[in-house]
Amino acid sequence: xxxxxxxxxxxxxxxxxxxxxxxxxxxxxxxxxxxxxxxxxxxxxxxxxxxxxxxxxxxxxxxxxxxxxxxxxxxxxxxxxxxxxxxxxxxxxxx
Numbered sequence: 112x113x114x115x116x117x118x119x120x121x122x123x124x125x126x127x128x129x130x131x132x133x134x135x136x137x138x139x140x141x142x143x144x145x146x147x148x149x150x151x152x153x154x155x156x157x158x159x160x161x162x163x164x165x166x167x168x169x170x171x172x173x174x175x176x177x178x179x180x181x182x183x184x185x186x187x188x189x190x191x192x193x194x195x196x197x198x199x200x201x202x203x204x205x206x
Contacts, residue, residue, distance in 0.1 A: 142192040157191045169197035
């Protein structure tokens with residue numbers, strides 16, 4: 112019984128510890144390949160793929176896109192790149 116009480120108090124206390132954030136280090140990049148034709152359907156498919164990747168990384172509170180970039184690649188391809196920041200978690204819950 113005493114062990115469970117100690118574990119419960121420790122679990123509740125972990126949510127009360129502040130965590131410092133360094134904005135210069137919290138940028139995450141996702142990228143996808145797309146055709147270089149400028150076709151709207153290819154751009155929409157790349158945007159959907161990037162949004163899916165970003166949603167897997169920053170699941171619950173979402174994300175903010177810091178930078179969008181398009182780089183040429185070999186052949187008839189280009190690389191669409193997003194730099195994003197996950198939204199800050201304001202609530203920590205055990206359940």
